[in-house]
Amino acid sequence: MGELGRSYRFNDEMKWYELWQREGLFRPEVNPEGEPYCIVIPPPNVTGSLHMGHALNATLQDILIRWKRMQGFRALWLPGTDHAGIATQNVVERELGREGLDRYTLGRKEFLRRVWRWKEEYGERIINQLKRLGASCDWSRQRFTLDEGLSRAVREVFVKLFEDGLIYRDLRLINWCPRCHTALSDLEVEHEELEGRLTFIRYPLSGDEGGYVVVATTRPESMLGDAAVAVHPEDGRYKDLVGKMVKLPLTRREIPIIADEGVDPQFGTGAVKVTPAHDFNDEAIARRQTPKLPFISVIDDDGKMTDAAGKNYAGLDRYECRRKVLEDLKELGLIEKEQRHLHSVGHCYRCKTIIEPLSTVQWYVDVKGLAEEAVKAVRDGRIGLIPEGWKKSYFAWMENIKDWCISRQIWWGHQIPVWYCPYCKTEEGQHQGDLIHVTLYRPLNAGGDEVRGGTYTELRLRGLAPEDIVNNAKTVKVEMTVKPICSREDPGECPFCGSKELIRDNDVLDTWFSSALWPFSTLGWPDDTDDLKTYYPTSVLVTAFDILFFWVARMIMMGLRFMDDIPFHDVYIHAIVRDATGQKMSKSKGNVIDPLLMIDRFGADAFRFALTAFAAQGRDIRFSEERVEGYKNFINKLWNAAKFILTNTEGVVPASTHETSWRDDLDIPGRWILSRLSKTAERINTALGEYRFNDAANAIYQFIWHEFCDWYIELSKPIIYDQGRSGADTGADPAVKESRGLKAATLRCLLHTLDGSLRLLHPFMPFVTEEIWQALPHTDRSIMISPFPHPEESDADAEEKMSYIMEAISGIRSIRGELNMAPSLELTAQIKPNNPGIGEVLKGNALYISRLARTKKLEVDTAVRKGKGVATSVRDHLEVYVPLEGLLDVDSELRRLRKDLQKIEDSITALDRKLLNEEFLRKAPKEVVEKEKLKYNEFTLKKERILESIDKLQELKGEDDGRKKEGS
RNA sequence: GGGCGGAUAGCUCAGUUGGGAGAGCGCAGCCCUUACAAGGCUGAGGUCACAGGUUCGAUCCCUGUUCCGCCUACCA
Helix, strand or coil: CCCCCCCCCHHHHHHHHHHHHHCCCCCHHHCCCCCEEEEECCCCECCCCCCHHHHHHHHHHHHHHHHHHHCCCEEEEECEEECCHHHHHHHHHHHHHHCCCCHHHHCHHHHHHHHHHHHHHHCCHHHHHHHHHCCCCCHHHCEECCCHHHHHHHHHHHHHHHHCCCEEEEEEEEEEECCCCEEECHHHEEEEEEEEEEEEEEEEECCCCCCEEEEEECCHHHHHHCCEEEECCCCCCCHHHCCCEEECCCCCCEEEEEECCCCCCCCCCCEEEECCCCCHHHHHHHHHCCCCCCCCCCECCCCEECHHHCCCCCCCEHHHHHHHHHHHHHHHCCEEEEEEEEEEEEEECCCCCECEEEEEEEEEECCHHHHHHHHHHHHCCCCEEECCCHHHHHHHHHHCCCCEECEECCCCCCECCEEECCCCECCCCCEHHHHEEEEEEEEEEECCEEEEEEEHHHHHHCCCCHHHHHHHEEEEEECCCCCEEECCCCCCCCCCCCCCCCEECCCEECHHHHHCCHHHHCCCCCCCCHHHHHHCCEEEEEEEHHHHHHHHHHHHHHHHHHCCCCCEEEEEEECCEECCCCCECCCCCCCCCCHHHHHHHHCHHHHHHHHHHCCCCCCCEECCHHHHHHHHHHHHHHHHHHHHHHHHCCCCCCCCCCCCHHHHHCCHHHHHHHHHHHHHHHHHHHHHHCCCHHHHHHHHHHHHHHHHHHHHHHHHHHHHHHHHHHHHCCCCCHHHHHHHHHHHHHHHHHHHHHHHHHHHHCCCCHHHHHHHHHHCCCCCCCHHHCCCCCCCCCCHHHHHHHHHHHHHHHHHHHHHHHCCCCCCCCEEEEEEECCHHHHHHHHHCHHHHHHHHCEEEEEECCCCCCCCCEEEEECCCEEEEEECCCCCCHHHHHHHHHHHHHHHHHHHHHHHHHHCCHHHHHHCCHHHHHHHHHHHHHHHHHHHHHHHHHHHHHHHHHHHHHHHHHHC
16 A cells, blocks of 8 residues: 555656566467457558547557457557658658668668668657557557558468459550659548639631630640540530530640530530540540540659640649740630639649649559458448448448559659569560560660660660669559569479560559458467467457558458458447647648647546547547646646545555455445446446447546535545544444444455546556556555456445435535625534435435534434524425525525426426316326426425415515615 | 548537437626635526438437538549
8 A cells, every 4th residue: 555645746647657578568479368459550551640530549459459458358459650652752751862872872672671770760650649648559469551460461362363364464644743743542532622623725727717716724734635525415506516526725736526325514615625644534534435535644753743734844844834835825825715714633642742643554453352241241231330320331431442653763662563574575575574665764884875764675775683683673654464473483484485584573562452451460370379360350440530541441342352241340430630720630721630639738637538538429529638738637627636645544444346245334425326337337337338439538528527526525525534533432332333343344345445446547548547556555556457347237225315315415505605604604404304214314424424514513304393583495305494594595595496486386386287288198108298297296296385485485575675664 | 442430508518228418618797705716606508401201209310411520432
């Protein structure tokens, strides 16, 4: 047993974390016999630092894990980080940029060394921040998506899907980020409404001097790549023009006017320019046409115009080019008009650069079949989404899912396990080496000549060694017809021609590809490990909705495919944390609140509790510091309660869970608080079982502050102090003896309830609970492995009787408060119980009433004779009178009573309406009618009593007034 | 364009099988009562967005309207 300082110092939180870690308490092996319970953490980016979303996410998982661990489960919270391909690469490239370098000057190998170095240096930052939060992850099992094991999993999955024909290459338009220099999946594109300009441009008709067609566009620069002008086939205005040609301004090309169903005659002029290589819509039109329209790429990887754009524009940035095109068109008098136009524009989710659709060869996963299975798993309830509302979006997305573009033109990540042989021939008989196009990041010397790129065959013929080519390649574009060699092991030679010279695919996989395997790759798959057998499928996944599609859906698909089982039973989808005004937090808005700052200022416990208490299902959290502060006060309250109990229970033998005989000596308040404690445990269990975190948090808050502190501790004081005074007694008096038993029992009850409260609170506030608990008599090493309180049968009798006591006390307090009487003023009070049974309870507990309500004299009798000058409080089971000779402020008491009367009359009127309604009597359930009748009787009784009091007062007032008149 | 969610006390929000409207903060009054003024006690404050409907009875179920968010989509 220890002593507690004056106030809780949360700065020492980490000493407990160190203890937990030292003792290995985060490992599931602390409960070797327990049923497995497992959560895999949504791996944060290695580049990341803890933000509010992480903090909430981790707090909720920690609550579940600590709760289950205390319940004896073999609870595993498996942590790790994600290599975050694009984000991490960006960070390191920026770093290089400051040194005047870029990744190409370093070359792939050296660049990757740099990234790993960066990762070793900074990659643990977010992990350490999670520790500050108190996250009880099993760090001995920590994983990283680029670990050897996880990489093997990725490779296995890729090869298997390739073999099954579910991974393929294709040439089509993709979302390209010119800044990150890579393809992106549809999900990685954020659409934002922007105000742009709709420009109406005249395209002169060929062979019809003066005739023209007007097209409207938001991207004038793309006209350089136009392949046609399209109109709706039914559009009368243009019917005659279909099949004719127009002269494409600023170029020497002529392009046809074609008909396509996809054109909206209502929009713009009804005629649209078609740029197949730079617009998804136009791509579709181009593919529908016979003959197919040509794809003319006028914008390159960097967002600059290509040679195909014409010599006036080649090399210009796409937006510079736009300005120049507009200028040039204006000069030619071909701009009819411009208007403002609101449209949504795709941005790179990593760097916010505007996406450029480019026609490239990429790798795709055919997800249709996988998605079907994943839909089934949710539809038939094998996986639960909580709150359920998300199912709808899940289904909607899954049912319209498009193939997943998984290749990225970056270096940090899992390189695609595919090789190409430059010496084999394609089915059409071409040399594959001629179809592999390499651009070098710097000119290489080849026999005296400077070489900047070319086909692989050319480069080899000019004398460059294979290593030189690969190591200096900026881009390697492999045409569609080249045969891929996909292999689990790096192939030493071509399986077809035996050539030892193979070129590996330059691209890496989307980071989400490896994240999709997380629930089983982290447990050891593809090996058949004990962990995998024990913990898969995992219990629950806790995450925010913004990665429902990115991650959750894909994990379900991959889990079902490769483990033949769901990856988790439940998915709990929590809120987004916003700022106090409801804005999403973002760096650009400058409204980000740093969780670590909150932890520094208020402690991790208060911060966690604030997040939890507001984590209601289906609603976003508006975060504000005040709330955290409020929970810091709660900690203070708890601390002081503990201090009080500890100083008063010195020497009290620890109340072991088995030894319960002391309970027999308890009186009503003691039995009541135990019953409430048990009820609270039950409420928390139910709430957490349903992922109703806010309910659970509020239940324990309510119990500790408003039941334990406000009532029980106050009620214990008369026992502790009064009996303490007579403690020196000989003990001959049986009443004293008995009360000694009561005192001992009360002290134990205080300790027991404090201990139980701490355990119930521990999952939410791990640090302060540990600190207090360590000061309590205890046997376990830590509260975090002590048993979570089991709900017992509730003590209805004690709860009922306690309500009488509470009514009596608050009745008296109410009169005191309402009539503005000083708390120090000791009153005389009379209580008239509704029946003798209630009276017995009140008499037996008179000590509590008089102490808490501060009375010097207390009379309890069903036949109490109400004096003339009394204040009255009418409660459900009793009436309270406080005679106020001389003190009575008759008018304010009358006002008070009339207010009560009004309330009760309103209720009675409402009930009247109901009970006089025959249909209600006939149709409503009997219990309800009975209840309403009972209420009616109760209320009328109450009303009569209040009326009686009013009468009495009015009588008195009459006399008073009379006296005053006489006196004057 | 399609879909989803929200509108309850001054503020932020709970309210799960439709049966007398709750919390926290804030506010007002009285109190430094020997755990805690980071506190105690008492209290004020709500036609549960609006309009219909179902029902004996609606904050809750249905329809519509208004306002506010979010997701999604190939409106050039």
